[in-house]
Amino acid sequence: MLRSVYLKTLRDRWLGAAIGVVALFLVAWMGIAAFSGMDDAAEFIEAMPEAYLSITGISSEGGVVGMMLSNMFNFMGPFVVAGLGVSMAAAAIAGEEVDGTMNVLGAAPRSRSRLLASKALAAATVVVATAIAASLSYALAASLPGEDLTGVNLTAATVHLVVVALLFAAVALAIGAATGNRAMASAVSVGLIVVSFFVAGILPLVPGWEDVAKASPWYWLNGPAPMLNGVDWAPLLVLLAIAGVLVALAFVGVNRRDLGSGAVRAPLMDRLRADPRLGRAVALVSGAGSTRGIAAKALTDVRALVLIGGAFVAFQSLVVAVLFNAIGADIGDLVSSMPDAILAMIGFVDMSTPEGFLSGEVLSIVAPLVTILVGVNAGAALVGEERRRTSSVLLVMPVSRAGVAWRKAVAVGIGPVVVGVFVAAGFALGNAVGGLGMSYGGVLAAGVMVAALGWFFGALAFAIGGVTGRAQSATAGTGGLAVLAWGANAFLPVNPDYASWARLSPLHWYAHDNPLESGVAWDGLALLAGLAAVLVAVGVAGYARRDLRG
């Protein structure tokens, strides 16, 4: 262990972790406050079917707090905590290599193993500290509206969360340490997180497949209902053992290879690209990088994200459509017996109809996530040129400041549209294959609304970056606002007293009515597209006016 490396790594990351905790606290607080303000909260929880309570780990004694917290521990919390762990673990050694700082660090009279141990321990520290801080903040969130934590085992849920997050971080650590490729380490680990989230969420609904879900690490966040039953140590020890093996592999890997020095190397990708059969497909997805102009290059820069994210949503749309065909009747029974308030989390949709089920499974979480990701990536690209200091070369070309900014904004316009096309295509295909009989006008409308949501958040990142010149404010600021907007739209509407505040959230205008049923929400579309246009104009004006960094 190297104390200085450990402390520096913590210092580099504490702010990101703190922002994550604050965002989680705010969402939990909004949710608990909204639910607790309702007179019939206790009644409707007791009215819920036993099956649902056991799946979500809610005890009737846990009340509204338990219900809200099970959401925090099974959905938002793990994404934030595991995401932090993965990002730190992937960068443990590979990050220093990509930044070129490994040349200095690696020449210090300390072994690679000790370096890796310090970095890994720092990542574990942040995972544990973030999880504990978030849990403490939930207790605060519950006490503010006067609720208490009776019947909710916060400690056990935290232990489960920490173990699962450490496992995902260990995957990233092993890949990053063994290959030196930070991008690959985080991409594979995040992919694993997303896949395991869906496996754990969808398979238990399919008769005969319930046990397969146990192969997903995500399942162990809530499968044994730790909030109700306390810590289930046996599976956690298995997960920890797997994580231990992965960490050991990381130590072996980092000591056996050459260290990189700032070079962006992807030997695997290069090998794939050289393969005559796969080369074209790989080049198409990863992007050879168009050099025709600023707009073309901006588009090819987000192409990989657009294609992979879009294909993922389309695939999910298709799977969910077919799944509804298989289990539609069962889900209808289960859901129809639930009070409307529970359904707020998935946007008040009626899960017993195909339109409602697809909206709840795809349009409420995954499609917004992908389109916002694409939009923000495209929007932050302008300020990214400053962070990478390439603006000193680009901005001395005979193109005006505003001209460069407008061209970069083209990707903000087109990227989310492509995601929308993927969503609509997935729905259309699922509609045809599953014979669901949805209106194709609604399918198209869903794609349009997804695009509009991406425009808004992309334009927001563009405006923040254009005006401030700070890349991190553009991405992290927009990301934080997106999380808050999602939470406000999901939880405020359950309480009629707060419901109108949800109108402040862009997510409200994206899907206040299910577009699969009611078509394009013209007011929402006009508002999102109009605000996006204004934000882009603000970004261009700010960019043209200020000193460039870098």
Added chain:
Amino acid sequence: MTATPSIEVDHLTKRYGDVTAVDDVSLAIHPGEIFGFLGPNGAGKSTTIRTLLDLIRPTSGECRILGLDSRRDAVEIHRRIGFLPADLALWPNLTGRQTLEYLAHLRGGVDWAWVDALAERLGADLSPKVGEYSSGNRQKVGILQAFMHRPDVVILDEPITGLDPLVQLEFHALLRETADAGGTVFLSSHTISEVERVADRVGFIRRGHLIAVERMSELHDKALRRITLEFASPVPADAFAGVEGVREASAEGVTVTAQYEGSMAPLLQVATAHDVLSVSSASVDLDEIFLAFYRDEVAAAGDDPDAPSHAPAGAA
């Protein structure tokens, strides 16, 4: 020399909050000139350049390039200049050739035969990705993009960083050809030997103040030289004070170092009165010439002229 200056800086001031990075700097550079811009780290060289390019905006004052206003006519100026930034950053996922293609498209096309000849001349391999380049090869791509459209004015910020000596020679020949063809070269550097080798005129900036601008030939005429004398026993520096031609003398143990101009004879007469063991003499670096001749200006800029310069001394 009577035509419109290629580069004109007019009472330029740039402040960042309380910090004044550039303070009331004025200078003019003419077609056919190689202008060396010399100063220690943080003196305001890059700030001046970034203002010329409209990457940042003046707090007060203005700049003109080729008679055009640096803010209002930035696009037209960019069309006719080439720029190589200090600590060059490029897009790591593009190859060297793709980088040049990208920038060439933004310039509306270039003469590729000229670019290829230039690449050949500098020994630049354009096929690897920029992220895989050594810093020297990346710098070659930077030079190529600055010269590829045959600009009227090139602005270069620490251009020889990472280049091997042979490529440096080739690059300096390119600068001379550019100037001989009527172009203008603005060369910012803290490498004194480079400026001495190629510049026609030199501006010396310190703490945001332009201390002086001198013709290179006149600087050499000032012919300030340094002599180091080693004696058998310590000799006080005072022994050389007031001797004709001696500007400055200091003693450390048995060694006396003095700067002088003109004939060495009066100094040697004084020296030989003592037991001289060895004598060595060398030209004085540009930096020291400036410090010797412009002590008052340097002091007025808030700097201690007797403190050692930050700039590394290059061989004359």
